[in-house]
Amino acid sequence: MNIDDSTIQIGFTDVNKFYGAYHALNSINLSIPKGQFVALVGPSGCGKSTLLRTLAGLEEISSGTINVGGRTVNDIPPRKRDLAMVFQSYALYPHMNVRENLTYALRLKGVSKEIRANKADEVAAIIGLEDLLDRKPRELSGGQRQRVAMGRAIVREPQAFLFDEPLSNLDASLRVRMRKEIRALHERIGSTSVYVTHDQVEAMTMADHVVVMRAGKIEQQGVPLDLYKNPANCFVAGFIGSPAMNFIPGVIDESGESVTLDFEESPSLPIAQSMQPGRPVVVGLRPEHVELGDAQSCGYAAISISSVEETGSTTYLFSSATPELVIVADGSQQVRSGDVIGVKIAPTNVHLFDPETEVSLSNG
Amino acid sequence: MKACAKWIRDGIGFDALLIAMALTYLLAFAGLPLLYNIIISFQVVDMFSLNQLFHEFAGWDNYIEVFHDPAAAEVLWNTTLFTIVSVFFQFTLGFALALFFNQKFPGATWFRGLFLAGWVMPGLVVGVLWNWLLSGDFGVINWTLETLGIIGEPIFWRSDVDYSLISVILANIWYGVPFNMILLSVGLAGIPEDLYEAAALDGATALQKFTTITLPMMRSTIGAVIALGIIFTLQQFDLFAAITSGGPAGSSLVAQYWSWELSFRQFEFGRGAVIAVLMIVVVLGVTVFYVRSTRQETRL
Ligand SMILES: Nc1ncnc2c1ncn2[C@@H]1O[C@H](COP(=O)(O)OP(=O)(O)O)[C@@H](O)[C@H]1O
Ligand SMILES: [Mg+2]
Numbered sequence: 233m234n235i236d237d238s239t240i241q242i243g244f245t246d247v248n249k250f251y252g253a254y255h256a257l258n259s260i261n262l263s264i265p266k267g268q269f270v271a272l273v274g275p276s277g278c279g280k281s282t283l284l285r286t287l288a289g290l291e292e293i294s295s296g297t298i299n300v301g302g303r304t305v306n307d308i309p310p311r312k313r314d315l316a317m318v319f320q321s322y323a324l325y326p327h328m329n330v331r332e333n334l335t336y337a338l339r340l341k342g343v344s345k346e347i348r349a350n351k352a353d354e355v356a357a358i359i360g361l362e363d364l365l366d367r368k369p370r371e372l373s374g375g376q377r378q379r380v381a382m383g384r385a386i387v388r389e390p391q392a393f394l395f396d397e398p399l400s401n402l403d404a405s406l407r408v409r410m411r412k413e414i415r416a417l418h419e420r421i422g423s424t425s426v427y428v429t430h431d432q433v434e435a436m437t438m439a440d441h442v443v444v445m446r447a448g449k450i451e452q453q454g455v456p457l458d459l460y461k462n463p464a465n466c467f468v469a470g471f472i473g474s475p476a477m478n479f480i481p482g483v484i485d486e487s488g489e490s491v492t493l494d495f496e497e498s499p500s501l502p503i504a505q506s507m508q509p510g511r512p513v514v515v516g517l518r519p520e521h522v523e524l525g526d527a528q529s530c531g532y533a534a535i536s537i538s539s540v541e542e543t544g545s546t547t548y549l550f551s552s553a554t555p556e557l558v559i560v561a562d563g564s565q566q567v568r569s570g571d572v573i574g575v576k577i578a579p580t581n582v583h584l585f586d587p588e589t590e591v592s593l594s595n596g
Numbered sequence: 597m598k599a600c601a602k603w604i605r606d607g608i609g610f611d612a613l614l615i616a617m618a619l620t621y622l623l624a625f626a627g628l629p630l631l632y633n634i635i636i637s638f639q640v641v642d643m644f645s646l647n648q649l650f651h652e653f654a655g656w657d658n659y660i661e662v663f664h665d666p667a668a669a670e671v672l673w674n675t676t677l678f679t680i681v682s683v684f685f686q687f688t689l690g691f692a693l694a695l696f697f698n699q700k701f702p703g704a705t706w707f708r709g710l711f712l713a714g715w716v717m718p719g720l721v722v723g724v725l726w727n728w729l730l731s732g733d734f735g736v737i738n739w740t741l742e743t744l745g746i747i748g749e750p751i752f753w754r755s756d757v758d759y760s761l762i763s764v765i766l767a768n769i770w771y772g773v774p775f776n777m778i779l780l781s782v783g784l785a786g787i788p789e790d791l792y793e794a795a796a797l798d799g800a801t802a803l804q805k806f807t808t809i810t811l812p813m814m815r816s817t818i819g820a821v822i823a824l825g826i827i828f829t830l831q832q833f834d835l836f837a838a839i840t841s842g843g844p845a846g847s848s849l850v851a852q853y854w855s856w857e858l859s860f861r862q863f864e865f866g867r868g869a870v871i872a873v874l875m876i877v878v879v880l881g882v883t884v885f886y887v888r889s890t891r892q893e894t895r896l
Contacts, residue, residue, distance in 0.1 A: 290793050310796040317797050323790035327812040336808070337798035388798070 240299070241266040241424040242287065242392060247296035249282060249448075256282045258448040260296070264392075264441070269418050269425045271439035273432055274471070279448040280428040284394050287426065289313050301391050316385035317394040320401065322377045324369040324384075330356070331365040334383050351387055358417070359383045375406050382417070392424040399434065411438055432472050436460070444468050466590040469516050469583060475548070478557050481587065482515040484508060491515055491582065495553040499533025504579040505594065513593060516583035519548075519560040524567075525574040532574025539569050549573075630876065637873045641865035658866040665867075667846050667854065674761055675830075675850040678768070682832075683825040685769045690776025690821070697777070698784045708781065715774035723838020726767035730754055730839070757847035760840045764848055767835050772828065776821055783817030784810070819889025826882045830875060851875055 242264040249257035256279050264270050272280045285291040287298060289310035298305050305313050324333050332339075334355055335348040343351075356362045359379045369377055378398060385393050398414070399407045415438050418425050429435050435442045436456040443453040444467075452464040463469035469477045481494040484507045491507075492500045493515060501515070527534040538552035547565050551557035559575065567573060584593040603609035637658055639651035662668060697708040714722070729736050732752035741747045753763040787810065795805050811818075833852050836842055842849040842857065849857075851871050859868025 288793075288797055290796070310793070311799045311801065313797075315797060317794070319790050319794060321788070321790050323788070323794035325791060325794070325809065327815075336795070340799045340804055340808075384794075384798075 239265045241268075241301060242426065243297075243299040244283075244287075245297045245299070247283075247286065247298060248294045249279075249286060249291065250294045256448050257286065257293070260450060262443060262450065262453070264424060264426065266424055267422055268440045269415070269427065269438060270441045270443060271435035272426065272428045272443045272445060273430065273435035274445035274451075276430055278445045280430070280445055281396055282448075283445070284317075284396055284426060284428050288315055288317050288394055314388075314391045315394055316388045316390040316392075317396065318378075318381045318385050318398045320397040322369075322381040322398075322401075324377055324380055326369050329366050329368055330361060330372070330380050330383075333369065333380055334365075334387050336384070337388050355383045355387050358386060358420075374401055374403075375410070378402060378410065382414070386417070386421065390423075392426060393418075395425065395427040397429055398427075399429075400431075407434075414438065433474065436472065442472075444471060446471075462592070462594070463516075463583065464592050466514060466516070466585050469585070469592070473518055473520075475519050475558050475560065477583070478517045478519060478555070479585075480515045480517065480555055480557065482513050484511045484513060486510075491584070493533075495535070495551075495557075497534050497536075497553070499535065499575070501533065501577055501582050502579045503582050503584065507584070507593070512587050514585040514587050514590070516585060517557070517577055518581065519558045521577055521581040522557075522559040522561075523576045523578075524559070524561055524565060525576055527572050527574035529574060532576050534572050535575050536572045537567055537569055540567055633869050633872050633876075636865055637869035639866055641869075643863045646863075646865065654866060658870045662867050662870045667849060670846055671849050671851055671854050674848065675852075678761060678765055678832075678850050679826060679829045681765050682768045682772065682829045683822060685765075686772035686776045686825055686829075687818075687822060689769065689773045691780050693773065693777040694780035694784055697781060708777070711774040711777060713774075714770065715778075717771075719771065719832070719834025720838050722767060722771050723835045726763070726770070726835070727754065727839060730763050730766075754840050755844055757844055760844060760848035764835050764839050767839060768829065768832055771832075771835065772825060775828070776825060779821045779824075780814070780817060783814045783821075786817075787813045816889050816891075820886055823882050823886030823889065827879055827886075830879060 240263050242262075244260045244262040247257055247260040248255070260283060262270075272283060274280055282291060286293050287300070289305065289308065293306065300313055300315065325336060328336065331349070331352045334352045335343075338348050338351060352365060353362070356365055359382055361376065361379055361383060364372060364376060364380075369380065372380065378401075381398065395414070399410050402410060411434060414427075427435070427438060436459075439456060441453065442456050442459055444451045444459065446467055452459060452468045459468060459472050463472060463477075466479060470479065482491045483494070484491055484503075485500060486509050488506045488509045490500050490502045491513060492498055507513075525532045535557065536552045537549050538556075539550045541548040541550075542563065545563050547561045547563055547567065549559040549561060549565075549567055551559070561567070582594075585591065586593055600609075604613060636651070638654055638656075640654045640657075641651050645651050693708075693711070697704045717725075730738075730753040732738060732750045732755070735750075735753070737753070738747070738750045742750070751759055753759045791809055791813075792805055795809050800808065830852060833856065836848065836850065836853045840848040842853045852875065855868045855871035855875070857868075858864045858871065
């Protein structure tokens with residue numbers, strides 16, 4: 233990333249965190265410019281929450297430095313870091329009504345009652361809670377509690393917003409709506425946001441910058457589409473995109489310009505670069521990049537289909553080959569199980585990885 | 597018969613049976629004695645009429661006699677002092693210990709468990725232990741105070757009218773602290789950790805977390821603990837029996853001990869019952885407070 237240092241709002245430099253012997257965060261380096269929406273994404277247990285909590289000051293780091301707004305915060309307690317966090321559990325204060333929950337931070341600062349009331353009204357209007365200000369958290373639905381948790385963060389006007397899987401307790405349709413609302417709020421307030429999620433769709437749709445983590449390490453970071461188009465390794469390639477990318481062993485052909493897949497039909501796919509002939513590789517093919525055609529026509533490889541799942545808008549095809557190849561086709565395709573179809577993949581959509589290191593070989 | 601069995605097996609019969617058993621027990625072993633105690637407080641009962649079920653009606657005489665007894669004022673004062681001081685220190689020390697053991701340090705749970713050892717001891721045993729500690733000639737407490745230079749000559753705790761009540765209060769505080777600590781620990785454990793984390797990010801200091809999160813979240817627990825503390829303290833009899841027997845010269849005489857003394861030492865059963873009735877009224881008041889504080893739950 234090429235960003236002027238003065239615009240960096242949050243910076244992690246060589247941050248390590250151990251729980252006993254367990255290496256929970258492994259040499260984390262991350263710079264977040266002011267106003268950016270960053271998503272930390274990865275499978276459960278990879279250390280996303282731990283990273284967020286070290287930023288908030290709720291966990292101490294073992295080594296490295298964390299900067300917030302140009303200040304090293306390693307030894308600064310959470311209450312002085314000026315960060316607001318939305319917890320997965322919402323962590324609303326059960327004995328306070330919504331108004332008191334929203335303005336708790338202001339009350340601690342000694343802000344007068346009238347100003348607090350005004351501020352609560354103002355924020356309630358932003359998040360649509362005007363009618364619920366006198367309710368206790370237990371009298372709210374999950375979605376409403378989520379809004380209160382957001383409102384409580386907004387009131388603070390902090391240096392940055394931290395979200396730890398804030399939508400994971402909501403039902404699917406509400407989740408999609410809140411996704412948009414959180415993003416809209418972010419733009420409206422112009423704040424810096426760090427958003428933890430295990431859901432790659434959430435990360436891809438909401439964030440300016442996505443950080444993919446695995447086992448305490450950052451595997452890759454970048455703008456969402458770049459991660460999709462140029463995954464740095466098999467893990468990122470498989471994690472980003474749904475359904476997941478197909479991985480098939482293969483060998484580079486004599487010409488060095490195509491790769492033969494390790495299938496019964498031994499189909500050969502042209503690749504976008506020139507490689508050493510005979511080199512074993514792992515070929516990554518996204519299900520949605522497989523184009524269908526007539527098995528006999530030129531440029532198409534033949535593949536037999538063992539099962540078909542139709543959802544109406546899209547049709548999922550599963551090959552009978554091992555490893556199984558998943559293909560996403562549009563719903564108008566008339567394919568039945570047992571059919572042999574022709575498939576073609578644009579050379580730029582053929583991803584190549586090293587079988588040992590799993591690192592991408594494509595020079596994308 | 598078959599229908600009845602079915603009613604018990606499948607219908608509400610089983611619930612009804614359980615309730616009936618509990619109610620019968622309560623009526624037989626709590627309700628009737630209570631009622632009989634109230635009746636006796638309005639009757640003339642002495643050694644000679646004790647074996648009769650019905651006694652001569654005495655009107656308010658027993659009550660009037662109790663209130664005019666020269667000991668009444670001191671007993672009232674001693675009982676109030678004993679209860680308030682005991683409950684105050686049981687609660688504050690118990691709360692402090694509960695907060696201490698709520699910190700996550702190695703062995704916290706184990707060490708907290710040790711405290712319960714004091715609580716499971718019978719009151720008489722605790723009393724005997726404290727007799728040794730408080731002993732004027734060879735007691736550890738005097739030795740400590742003398743070594744530290746706080747007192748010049750030994751205090752005869754149990755036989756000095758200025759110290760006798762304090763002796764029992766000390767023992768009672770020690771006896772009640774573990775119970776307070778455990779109940780308050782349970783309350784503390786019920787407060788989700790993330791509330792404190794949210795408060796920390798919202799800018800709360802440790803003290804502010806305590807006053808704005810811990811205390812309000814503990815309201816019902818605190819109410820219950822204090823109410824139970826008062827009730828248990830008003831019930832405390834063993835320690836008096838073991839340490840001072842209410843003496844010397846009534847200086848540590850409290851209502852519960854006086855009631856026993858009137859009934860079973862002086863065989864003034866009517867007057868003994870009067871004190872029991874008055875104490876029941878106080879306990880009832882405390883119970884109402886207890887029930888109300890457990891009812892208003894602040895948890896999510
Ligand atoms: N307090 C702790 N003590 C020991 N291990 C922990 C602690 N908190 C988290 N971990 C471990 O650290 C890893 C990362 O946890 P976390 O950051 O919560 O993962 P996630 O990415 O799902 O949010 C997990 O394997 C978890 O078991
Ligand atoms: Mg997590």
